[in-house]
Amino acid sequence: KFDCIFVDIKMPEMDGIELTGILRAIDPSRRTQIVMVTAMSERQHIDRAFLAGADDYISKPLDEMEFKVRLASIARIEAERQRNLAMQQALTSANQRQHLIEFEDALTLPDRAGGIPYAALRNHFKTISRLRHPMRQGIGISVENAANLFVRTTDAEFVAAMASVAEEILETFKGAETLLAYAGAGDFIFMTGPAVLPTSEAFEVQINTALQGKAALFPPDCLPVVHVGNV
16 A cells, blocks of 8 residues: 555566556556656657556656656645545535535546546646657547536436446547546546547537437436537
């Protein structure tokens, strides 16, 4: 039970990305942060690391000031996690509609292939920018009735609804190299490589049609309705 594990990619017998995948299988709730510390700056290694479950990526040779900034960020995330845990333990469970999460929280959704925490997606973006790699295509996807769903559901039901939306977004591009994160308030950030994407309208129809086919899985009158922005 560690707060953070630093992993090098290039190691004998097992590389750091494979190790990261194993650690995430042991810790699917992402209790422990994983930071890659490596001289390997090629785009494919960065993408593979974040898809495997890395939370951040630091390039060698290490810059002392940058490393201190990253450590401070790790400490802030851990402190926030501890505060949330203390709040959950303090609140009574007598009222099931009493939310322990905030509507604006960037939640880490249940494990979905390609889905990563919002903080990890931001770190991926910073890493790509810092190393001057070509950017991915990005799309904003919003659950239009998310606020209404939040007040009508329990925490578990709301998280399950957002997870179902994430699952259908990723299913639309099954097999494509994609990154998806939930940014809070019903909003998702979807990023992919140079693949040809459908129009926003077509993307929207596919997701909403798939969700309608799963209407029985949601509480009454709590079917998510998705809007897809432009690339």
